[in-house]
Amino acid sequence: MAKSLLVISRQAPWSGLSAREALDVVLAGGAYDLPIGLLFMDDGVLQLNQAQDATAVQQKDLTANLKALEMFGIEDIFACGKSLAERGMFPGNLNSAVRQLPQEQDISELIDRYDHVITI
Numbered sequence: 001m002a003k004s005l006l007v008i009s010r011q012a013p014w015s016g017l018s019a020r021e022a023l024d025v026v027l028a029g030g031a032y033d034l035p036i037g038l039l040f041m042d043d044g045v046l047q048l049n050q051a052q053d054a055t056a057v058q059q060k061d062l063t064a065n066l067k068a069l070e071m072f073g074i075e076d077i078f079a080c081g082k083s084l085a086e087r088g089m090f091p092g093n094l095n096s097a098v099r100q101l102p103q104e105q106d107i108s109e110l111i112d113r114y115d116h117v118i119t120i
Contacts, residue, residue: 004035006114009044022120030072037076048094
């Protein structure tokens, strides 16, 4: 049986390559039917903002990568509720189907469900 993997994305979409790399890891895992989940925390939740403008920083928009998650069978997508609230983001403002985890205990329980965890 394949080992499960949780990728925790903590970087803002335009702070470097980390945000794109996290999505690439998840998409690659999905392509090989690996049981995989994605958790957005800290500035990583900014990747979920509908109002992103990649042209302002002369980079590619990550929205297409987020939309591809569903095509690759990635359904376990989560966001830290505290991180969303600290950045004034609400579920209605997100550009992806994300389950909000309101408590730190919920995040600990999520991490415990996976065999491997990568923080990017």
